Amino acid sequence: MNEKVWIAGGGVICGIGLDVPACIQSFRDMKPGMEAMQHLSSVHRSTFPVAEVKADNATLADMAGMPENISRTALLSMIAAREAWQSSGLGDISQYRVGFVSGNTVGGMDKTEDFFAEYLSDPRGGRLQNLLHHECGSITELVADSLGVRHHISTISTACSSGANALMYGSRLIRNNIVDVVIAGGTDALTRFTLNGFNTLMILDQQPCRPFDDTRTGLNLGEGAGYVVLVSDSLAARLQPWCRLSGFANANDAFHQTASSPDGTGNYLAMKGALDMSGLQPQQIGYINLHGTGTQNNDVSEGIAINRLFAPYFPAMSSTKSFTGHTLGASGGIEAVFSALAVKEGIIYPNARFEHQMKELPFAPVTAFSAGHDLQHVMSNSFGFGGNCSSLVFSRAS
Amino acid sequence: MQIYINGTGCISPQETAQGGPLLAAPREYEQVRLATVDPDYKQWIDVKQIRRMSRVVKMGVGAANLSLEAAGVTAPDAIITGTAYGCLDDTGVFLTKMVNQQEEMLTPTAFIQSTHNTVAGQIALLLGCNGYNNTFVHRGFSFENALLDAIMILKEGSAQHILAGGVDEITNHSHQLLSRFGLYKKTPVKTMELLNSPSRGTIAGEGAAFFTLGIAKQPGAVAELSGVSTLYKPLWEGEVIGHIMKFLEDNNCTPADIDLIVTGRNGDIDQDEIYEEVADALFPDHAEASFKHLCGEYPTAAAFGVWMANAIIAQQEVPEAAVFFGRTPEKIKKVLIYNHHQGTHHSLVLLTAC
Numbered sequence: 001m002n003e004k005v006w007i008a009g010g011g012v013i014c015g016i017g018l019d020v021p022a023c024i025q026s027f028r029d030m031k032p033g034m035e036a037m038q039h040l041s042s043v044h045r046s047t048f049p050v051a052e053v054k055a056d057n058a059t060l061a062d063m064a065g066m067p068e069n070i071s072r073t074a075l076l077s078m079i080a081a082r083e084a085w086q087s088s089g090l091g092d093i094s095q096y097r098v099g100f101v102s103g104n105t106v107g108g109m110d111k112t113e114d115f116f117a118e119y120l121s122d123p124r125g126g127r128l129q130n131l132l133h134h135e136c137g138s139i140t141e142l143v144a145d146s147l148g149v150r151h152h153i154s155t156i157s158t159a160c161s162s163g164a165n166a167l168m169y170g171s172r173l174i175r176n177n178i179v180d181v182v183i184a185g186g187t188d189a190l191t192r193f194t195l196n197g198f199n200t201l202m203i204l205d206q207q208p209c210r211p212f213d214d215t216r217t218g219l220n221l222g223e224g225a226g227y228v229v230l231v232s233d234s235l236a237a238r239l240q241p242w243c244r245l246s247g248f249a250n251a252n253d254a255f256h257q258t259a260s261s262p263d264g265t266g267n268y269l270a271m272k273g274a275l276d277m278s279g280l281q282p283q284q285i286g287y288i289n290l291h292g293t294g295t296q297n298n299d300v301s302e303g304i305a306i307n308r309l310f311a312p313y314f315p316a317m318s319s320t321k322s323f324t325g326h327t328l329g330a331s332g333g334i335e336a337v338f339s340a341l342a343v344k345e346g347i348i349y350p351n352a353r354f355e356h357q358m359k360e361l362p363f364a365p366v367t368a369f370s371a372g373h374d375l376q377h378v379m380s381n382s383f384g385f386g387g388n389c390s391s392l393v394f395s396r397a398s
Numbered sequence: 399m400q401i402y403i404n405g406t407g408c409i410s411p412q413e414t415a416q417g418g419p420l421l422a423a424p425r426e427y428e429q430v431r432l433a434t435v436d437p438d439y440k441q442w443i444d445v446k447q448i449r450r451m452s453r454v455v456k457m458g459v460g461a462a463n464l465s466l467e468a469a470g471v472t473a474p475d476a477i478i479t480g481t482a483y484g485c486l487d488d489t490g491v492f493l494t495k496m497v498n499q500q501e502e503m504l505t506p507t508a509f510i511q512s513t514h515n516t517v518a519g520q521i522a523l524l525l526g527c528n529g530y531n532n533t534f535v536h537r538g539f540s541f542e543n544a545l546l547d548a549i550m551i552l553k554e555g556s557a558q559h560i561l562a563g564g565v566d567e568i569t570n571h572s573h574q575l576l577s578r579f580g581l582y583k584k585t586p587v588k589t590m591e592l593l594n595s596p597s598r599g600t601i602a603g604e605g606a607a608f609f610t611l612g613i614a615k616q617p618g619a620v621a622e623l624s625g626v627s628t629l630y631k632p633l634w635e636g637e638v639i640g641h642i643m644k645f646l647e648d649n650n651c652t653p654a655d656i657d658l659i660v661t662g663r664n665g666d667i668d669q670d671e672i673y674e675e676v677a678d679a680l681f682p683d684h685a686e687a688s689f690k691h692l693c694g695e696y697p698t699a700a701a702f703g704v705w706m707a708n709a710i711i712a713q714q715e716v717p718e719a720a721v722f723f724g725r726t727p728e729k730i731k732k733v734l735i736y737n738h739h740q741g742t743h744h745s746l747v748l749l750t751a752c
Contacts, residue, residue: 386519
């Protein structure tokens with residue numbers, strides 16, 4: 001039951017790169033991924049910058065080895081999940097008891113919203129093929145089937161913390177000896193549904209977002225997928241794992257369906273719980289990958305909760321959403337890969353476009369890329385609608 | 399470690415929300431779309447809020463509260479839901495307006511309530527529960543994954559009481575669209591004739607069933623949740639049978655120890671075949687109860703099945719409306735619920751009287 005769970009590899013596709021090395025290069029080069037929409041068709045095309053994956057569905061389908069007409073969410077998922085698996089060095093997937101746990105928020109909505117336009121004008125209209133993979137779980141199964149995963153398949157949807165919760169559940173599956181390996185993370189493609197939804201909440205920035213900056217006015221949406229490969233102690237002994245998933249916690253803010261409480265109750269409880277599970281003191285955390293969406297509400301609540309937990313010793317912190325945009329259900333997975341890699345390579349990621357100190361906070365995010373630090377422990381935060389708050393802690397082997 | 403079902407709550411197309419003997423007066427339908435019999439939600443939710451809430455949220459909150467009340471628990475340590483479809487009504491509303499209004503002049507309410515974690519989030523909000531909160535959305539495994547997550551967390555010792563459940567709703571859009579996939583009977587069949595109807599297709603259902611699980615037995619507990627297992631896309635019947643044998647073995651029992659099987663037969667001749675195969679191979683003389691003629695088919699219908707199995711253990715008898723085959727033994731100690739959804743998602747839940 002108290003078996004350790006390790007990170008044996010990771011894969012990412014997002015607005016700053018089609019794989020992990022490309023993403024790291026974008027951080028080094030200070031090249032964020034927000035641009036005018038190229039692939040999503042929306043009337044808001046020229047209003048809101050987004051961090052799209054820089055490839056059309058035909059290219060992604062080719063990379064994924066899947067049909068072009070399936071949801072972009074599944075194509076992104078497949079590409080990142082396969083990179084994760086290959087990086088682990090585990091080899092033939094059929095040799096292990098493997099689980100695939102993937103978070104997403106809107107499943108195959110990119111196809112459903114096309115379908116709906118035809119269906120609303122004629123109830124017998126629209127191609128059913130476009131509706132076939134509407135369900136969140138269906139996206140996971142398309143990828144599981146392509147990867148050859150059958151032992152345990154699950155999908156989690158807790159809004160923006162979905163990917164992080166997938167790591168927790170995956171870790172428990174290993175500790176309970178249900179499987180030996182879990183590919184865990186999340187995926188989400190940009191859709192008009194999400195873009196318009198966030199627009200009604202008036203939290204989309206019309207400029208590139210400025211997380212943890214005093215002048216921030218909202219978030220930019222992104223898309224992508226990110227997965228880690230979690231392995232049991234016994235498998236880790238045969239590999240060269242990146243690091244350990246040493247702690248995690250999930251708490252609910254129980255304040256409002258979409259807004260965070262002013263004192264960041266849920267955020268604090270998630271971070272505190274993750275530290276407690278890992279048996280660490282706050283000052284042992286070397287870097288925090290912030291949730292840092294760039295909205296007024298999130299950054300102040302998250303910041304106040306960090307202040308409460310970490311003062312007076314603040315670790316290096318940054319929001320990689322200043323590069324990738326907010327990838328929603330994928331963000332917890334993508335940022336888990338970045339955080340695990342931070343431990344492995346000693347990387348501290350930059351927070352783009354930070355200029356003005358937030359008056360509520362005594363600390364500021366890091367603005368330049370650097371590597372080679374001695375990072376023993378890294379925290380990753382993911383907070384979402386429904387009050388869902390999750391924190392993960394990654395630790396150096398020892 | 400034992401995990402007890404300390405309280406249950408169910409809102410379904412049957413009169414399951416008001417207590418009393420199980421299925422004493424079963425509702426008989428002759429339609430392919432069943433709807434929940436709604437309790438008075440005002441007992442749990444403020445009237446102003448009720449108006450804004452979609453049915454799936456109301457039935458989830460209602461069943462959750464019934465289950466907590468039965469267990470005598472006011473503040474669970476964790477809330478875990480399973481829902482395959484999520485909040486279809488609000489999704490449909492937002493999608494329709496977005497299409498019809500060409501992405502202009504939209505309002506946030508439907509979008510906010512469209513996310514799959516709305517039910518779990520609302521329960522947490524109404525209870526003021528800051529604990530662990532998770533939502534599984536994996537088709538015919540959504541509810542089973544929620545139970546498994548709860549079991550793993552209870553075994554870790556980080557929670558005393560966990561509220562776990564399954565919930566799904568039907569909307570006009572969803573029913574129209576799922577009908578186009580050919581899932582339902584072409585002509586309506588009477589409730590008590592559904593499971594023997596000689597045709598393809600089933601009937602659509604909806605509902606919510608929640609369970610307050612704990613590591614300490616409360617006065618209301620009648621059963622332990624002994625085990626949960628899922629099997630994804632079995633290649634043939636033999637794999638299902640093997641999986642069930644292994645599951646029983648893992649739970650230190652054999653088919654002979656099972657007093658009653660509860661199956662997810664839905665009246666579709668193709669889909670029900672596997673239940674016959676399993677019964678013939680492992681449980682040829684066992685009594686069998688069924689539930690989908692009562693609640694309809696939906697991805698989290700197994701939650702109704704588990705709720706019914708728990709109530710059967712409480713009463714120590716199978717109500718006539720639920721009997722599919724055989725005579726139930728005098729003592730009902732172990733009940734195996736075997737369900738599959740669309741032939742691809744098979745699940746097992748084992749309850750043991752306590």
